[in-house]
Amino acid sequence: xxxxxxPKWNEIPPGGAILEPGNSVKRPTGDWRTFRPIIDKEKCxxxxxxxVYCPDAAIKxxxxxxxxxxxxxxxxxxxxxxxxxxxCGICVEECPVKAIEFVEEVK
Amino acid sequence: xxxxxxxxLPLNSNYAVAYAVKDCDVDVIAAYPITPQTTVVxxxxxxxANGELDAEMIHVxxxxxxLSAAIGAAAVGARTFTATAAQGLELMHExxxxxxxxxxxxxxxxxxxxxxxxISIWCDYSDLMNTRDASWITLIASSAQEVYDSxxxxxxxxxxxxxxxxxxxxxxxxxxxxxxxxxxxxENPEVIREFVPRRKTWLTLDPDKPITLGPIANPDWYYExxxxxxxxxxEAYKVIKEVDEExxxxxxxxYGVIEKYRIEDADIVLLTYGGLFGTVREAIDAMRxxxxxxxxxxxxxxxPFPAEEIIESVKGKKLVIVLDRAISYGARIAGPVALELxxxxxxxSEKPEVLSVVVxxxxxxxxxxxxxxxxxxxxxxxxxxxxxxxxxYWGVRA
Numbered sequence: 001x002x003x004x005x006x007p008k009w010n011e012i013p014p015g016g017a018i019l020e021p022g023n024s025v026k027r028p029t030g031d032w033r034t035f036r037p038i039i040d041k042e043k044c045x046x047x048x049x050x051x052v053y054c055p056d057a058a059i060k061x062x063x064x065x066x067x068x069x070x071x072x073x074x075x076x077x078x079x080x081x082x083x084x085x086x087x088c089g090i091c092v093e094e095c096p097v098k099a100i101e102f103v104e105e106v107k
Numbered sequence: 108x109x110x111x112x113x114x115x116l117p118l119n120s121n122y123a124v125a126y127a128v129k130d131c132d133v134d135v136i137a138a139y140p141i142t143p144q145t146t147v148v149x150x151x152x153x154x155x156a157n158g159e160l161d162a163e164m165i166h167v168x169x170x171x172x173x174l175s176a177a178i179g180a181a182a183v184g185a186r187t188f189t190a191t192a193a194q195g196l197e198l199m200h201e202x203x204x205x206x207x208x209x210x211x212x213x214x215x216x217x218x219x220x221x222x223x224x225x226i227s228i229w230c231d232y233s234d235l236m237n238t239r240d241a242s243w244i245t246l247i248a249s250s251a252q253e254v255y256d257s258x259x260x261x262x263x264x265x266x267x268x269x270x271x272x273x274x275x276x277x278x279x280x281x282x283x284x285x286x287x288x289x290x291x292x293x294e295n296p297e298v299i300r301e302f303v304p305r306r307k308t309w310l311t312l313d314p315d316k317p318i319t320l321g322p323i324a325n326p327d328w329y330y331e332x333x334x335x336x337x338x339x340x341x342e343a344y345k346v347i348k349e350v351d352e353e354x355x356x357x358x359x360x361x362y363g364v365i366e367k368y369r370i371e372d373a374d375i376v377l378l379t380y381g382g383l384f385g386t387v388r389e390a391i392d393a394m395r396x397x398x399x400x401x402x403x404x405x406x407x408x409x410x411p412f413p414a415e416e417i418i419e420s421v422k423g424k425k426l427v428i429v430l431d432r433a434i435s436y437g438a439r440i441a442g443p444v445a446l447e448l449x450x451x452x453x454x455x456s457e458k459p460e461v462l463s464v465v466v467x468x469x470x471x472x473x474x475x476x477x478x479x480x481x482x483x484x485x486x487x488x489x490x491x492x493x494x495x496x497x498x499x500y501w502g503v504r505a
Contacts (some may be wrong), residue, residue, distance in 0.1 A: 009331035009338070014271060015210040016324050016332035017310045021317035 029056065033087030035102045037080050042068050043099035044078055050091035050100065051078065058085040111298040111358060113291040120283040123251040124190065124216045124276070125150035126292045127258035129160045130299040134185035137165035137176035141195040142228045143280040144218040148190060170195035174202035174215075181211035182320055184311040186262065189213065192280055193220035193234045200238070206273045207242035207336060209321055212265030212309060214258065215243075217277040218284035219381070219432075221469040229470030230280040232381065235409075236433040236443045242336045244274040244343050245409040247380045249366075251288040253407075254278050256360055259299055263350045268308040269342040277409075279382035281470065302357060344411045364413035366405035367420060369395065373402030375482060375489075376421060376459070379430035380406040380444065383466075383473060387430070390478035401482055406444060414451045421452070424459040426494065428485045430478075432467045434498075441465060441498040460494040466501045477501065 013019055039050070051059040058081040066074040080091075092102045118126065124147045128136070136155075138148040154160040163180075167173045170191050177187040191199060196217060206213050219235050221227035235245065244264060248254045254276065261274040278284065293299050310318060324332055348364060355361025368388050370376055377387050384405040394401050404420055404427075406413070421427050431442025440446045445463030452458045462485045467473045481501060488494040 006327055007331075009334045012328070012331055012335070014310060014335060015208060015320065016322060016328060018319035018322055019310075021319075023319065 028083045029086050030083045033082075033085060034105055035087045035089060036082070036105055037085065037087065037089065037092050038101045038103060039078055039080060040099045040101065041066050041077055043097055045097050045099070046074055046076065046078060047096060048078070049094050049096060053090050053094045055088065055090065056084050056086060058082075059091065109295065109298050109301070112294040114294040115289050115291055117287045118251050118255075118290040118292070119146070119285050119287050120248070120251045120254045120278045121146040121218060121285070122150050123255040123290050123292075124258055125154065126290075127255045128188050128214075129154045130293055130296040131186065131259055131262050131303050132296070132300050133160070133162050133188045135163045135165065135177065135180035135187045136189065137167055137173045137180070137187070138189045138191065139167055139170050139173045139195060141170070141192050143220060143230075143284040144190045144192040144195070144216070146284070147216060147218070151188075170198040171202060174199045174206060174213075177213050177215075178202060178206050178209065178211055181206075181213050181309075182209065182312050184307060184309075184313075186266075186305070187213050188215070190216045190218070192218045193222055193228075196234045196238065197222065200241070203238055203241035203243060203273075205321070208333075210271040210309060210335075210339070211273060212262070212271055213273040214261045214265055215273065215275050216254070216258065217275055218280040219277050220280040227469040228280075230282050230432070231468050231470065232277075232432040232443075233434065233468075235275070235277045236435070238275070239410065239443065242272060242340065243410065244270070244272050244340075244347065246274065246276045247407060247409055248276060248278045248283075249380070249382055249384045249405060249407075251283065251286075251290045252360070253362055254283070255290055255292060256354065256358070256362070259303060260347075260350050260354055262303040264343065264347055266303070266306060266308050267346045267350075270339055270346050271309050272336070272339050272343060277381070282382045302354070340411045344413070347408060347411075362407055363416075364408040365416050365420065366407060368403035368405070370402030370404060370420060370424075372400060374400040374425040375485060376402050376404050376424050376427045377430060377478065377482065378404040378406065378427055378444065378448065380409070381432065383430060383432065386473060386475055387478055390475040390482075393475060394479055394482060399482065399486075409444075412447055412451065417448065417451060418455060421448075421459050422455070423457075426460045426462060426485050426489050428462045428464060428481060430464050430466050430473075430481070431498075432465075434465055434468065439497050445498065460489060462488065462494055463498040464501050465498055471502060
């Protein structure tokens with residue numbers, strides 16, 4: 001059924017090449033995830049190592065000041081883009097202050 | 108248009124390849140040495156070292172890497188070349204499918220060699236026949252001159268926008284790769300470069316215009332993308348003939364997709380490929396003198412298979428004897444070309460008998476006398492109406 005809407009063999013570029021750059025945004029890989037990384041804004045020291053290591057560019061730097069309970073002022077926050085996060089857990093592993101929790105999606 | 112000036116040189120088929128690659132002004136060569144192919148790349152290294160060819164020579168650690176490097180280079184738009192044989196071709200096998208699947212016009216030459224084990228460095232076509240379904244256009248030459256000409260044609264064919272498939276040019280290991288013959292090579296390679304002009308006909312990786320080559324294709328997409336290769340092979344069949352004809356008009360030599368030798372009035376046709384056809388022709392002349400109505404057919408194009416030409420050539424004949432230099436183990440008709448011929452002939456209303464004969468395995472010598480004796484055996488079978496429906500393993504000690 002779905003095949004009817006898809007292009008014919010001669011409408012696809014040779015070898016199945018994708019001619020449009022940056023097309024990975026069209027593939028929401030977030031539904032692959034079985035574990036969800038959750039960044040604790042209290043513990044996070046904004047080192048951005050998660051942003052560096054993330055293989056899917058799924059760490060967002062948000063222009064949103066944050067004040068911790070102990071009074072520390074941050075000019076920005078860090079969040080996970082759950083549309084694209086596959087739940088690989090690299091950020092959880094790399095976080096030097098253990099500020100990322102890894103929670104099973106079913107819960 | 109500048110006239111070509113030919114220089115007559117004594118070359119073996121390996122050197123003929125090197126001259127053709129140089130004259131086509133190839134950009135990137137990646138290869139790993141393997142007997143009997145090695146001197147192709149040695150000669151090319153010489154051409155690069157002495158400034159006759161401006162190309163990048165990539166020294167790799169295996170044939171898998173050699174073809175991988177060629178794929179990478181072709182993917183950025185370079186004209187690429189590699190060469191191998193036997194185990195090297197087997198090690199490349201995975202990448203063969205990737206080169207054709209990515210539709211990259213790579214040209215590779217094969218000095219055919221028997222496969223291990225047991226180890227044999229000598230000629231047969233078991234390496235080439237194993238690549239049958241890799242979606243590479245496959246030409247098999249039978250002289251050093253044809254090797255030179257075919258490599259030039261190969262770039263035109265591969266880079267044609269209607270084709271965009273890689274091309275293999277094969278010839279006998281040792282029997283041709285190391286045998287010197289007079290070959291006419293262009294003294295003014297510009298004319299060759301004019302015949303294979305630089306055209307950007309395929310999709311390439313360019314940072315200014317990024318695309319994705321070789322993405323994953325799920326079950327909704329894979330089939331259509333592979334079907335493109337089916338169509339490309341059909342198109343290639345026309346292009347191969349066109350290019351050969353144009354080459355003939357321009358340079359005075361053309362080969363067709365099959366070569367016919369004294370078959371017009373022949374009852375019996377000997378079909379084979381590669382250097383063996385020289386022996387077959389001599390044997391035909393000798394048999395003709397003895398009043399035997401025999402002719403020869405040489406398969407120059409293996410993939411795409413020249414079905415129409417073959418059917419046309421064997422129509423009305425009594426017997427086709429197919430001499431194969433490879434074995435498809437476990438098949439009743441174990442000669443790969445015999446098998447192909449029989450399936451091609453299946454729908455013919457009146458078809459000749461076919462005798463499949465395996466010869467020259469691991470470079471077991473095939474003489475004119477062998478050909479005459481095989482022909483006599485075929486005639487005897489024909490007369491007694493008992494042409495066997497299985498392959499004859501000629502000359503095996505039993």
